[in-house]
Amino acid sequence: MKTQNRVVKEYKRLANAYDRKWAFYIEATTRETIARLSVHREDRLLDVGCGTGALLERLAATQPAAQLAGVDPVPEMLASARRKLPSAVALRPGWAEQLPFDDSQFDIVVSCNMFHFIDRPVDALGEIRRVLQPGGRLVITDWCGDYWACRLFEQYQRLLGRAHARIYRARDCRRLLERAGFAVEAIDTYKINWRWGLMTIRCARAPA
Numbered sequence: 001m002k003t004q005n006r007v008v009k010e011y012k013r014l015a016n017a018y019d020r021k022w023a024f025y026i027e028a029t030t031r032e033t034i035a036r037l038s039v040h041r042e043d044r045l046l047d048v049g050c051g052t053g054a055l056l057e058r059l060a061a062t063q064p065a066a067q068l069a070g071v072d073p074v075p076e077m078l079a080s081a082r083r084k085l086p087s088a089v090a091l092r093p094g095w096a097e098q099l100p101f102d103d104s105q106f107d108i109v110v111s112c113n114m115f116h117f118i119d120r121p122v123d124a125l126g127e128i129r130r131v132l133q134p135g136g137r138l139v140i141t142d143w144c145g146d147y148w149a150c151r152l153f154e155q156y157q158r159l160l161g162r163a164h165a166r167i168y169r170a171r172d173c174r175r176l177l178e179r180a181g182f183a184v185e186a187i188d189t190y191k192i193n194w195r196w197g198l199m200t201i202r203c204a205r206a207p208a
């Protein structure tokens with residue numbers, strides 16, 4: 001089964017329990033991402049794979065003048081996000097590989113806990129680049145293959161046949177982003193507990 005089919009099947013089933021089941025993980029990854037994401041008044045920000053909207057909810061509270069949007073392919077996840085977000089936050093169904101937004105529409109794109117689901121990362125990064133204005137910033141938080149526990153957990157996910165494409169080591173992620181036309185500013189690697197070794201990458205849309 002293609003990763004996208006698995007994503008829809010798994011997250012449709014999980015949507016109602018997601019916030020409760022993954023509370024620790026959501027809180028830690030949202031906190032670490034926001035700490036590395038400077039959002040200014042009236043910035044236009046897109047969250048790709050926004051899920052139930054935890055990150056957007058926090059940004060809406062701290063930066064009410066920012067123009068916030070989220071995209072996710074699973075209607076049940078978006079419905080949960082809609083219930084907790086102000087109506088000014090635009091939510092759209094869609095995949096990272098084909099974003100339903102115009103060129104250069106955003107100052108910042110952020111993606112938290114989503115990148116390991118992408119089968120075609122070059123296509124997805126090309127789309128993110130397209131919707132960012134020149135010089136716009138991209139911040140990605142995801143599992144980091146530099147940590148053995150994460151690599152082991154990835155194997156376990158595969159054995160179970162879970163929705164999962166692959167995780168990256170920091171240096172592979174840097175190469176991928178540079179190939180897709182981003183200038184990498186920093187890759188921070190860190191652990192949030194014994195199992196989860198993560199990385200947050202900050203980069204900018206490089207000139208063509």
Ligand SMILES: C[S@@+](CC[C@H](N)C(=O)[O-])C[C@H]1O[C@@H](n2cnc3c(N)ncnc32)[C@H](O)[C@@H]1O
Pocket residue numbers: 007011026029048049050051052053054071072073074077094095096097111112113114117118
């Ligand atoms: C682990 S959840 C993370 C949700 C949210 N970002 C968070 O940190 O709580 C992964 C989300 O990515 C979405 N997703 C998976 N593959 C995707 C893709 N190719 N494009 C956009 N979103 C995707 C799923 O539907 C799901 O809502």
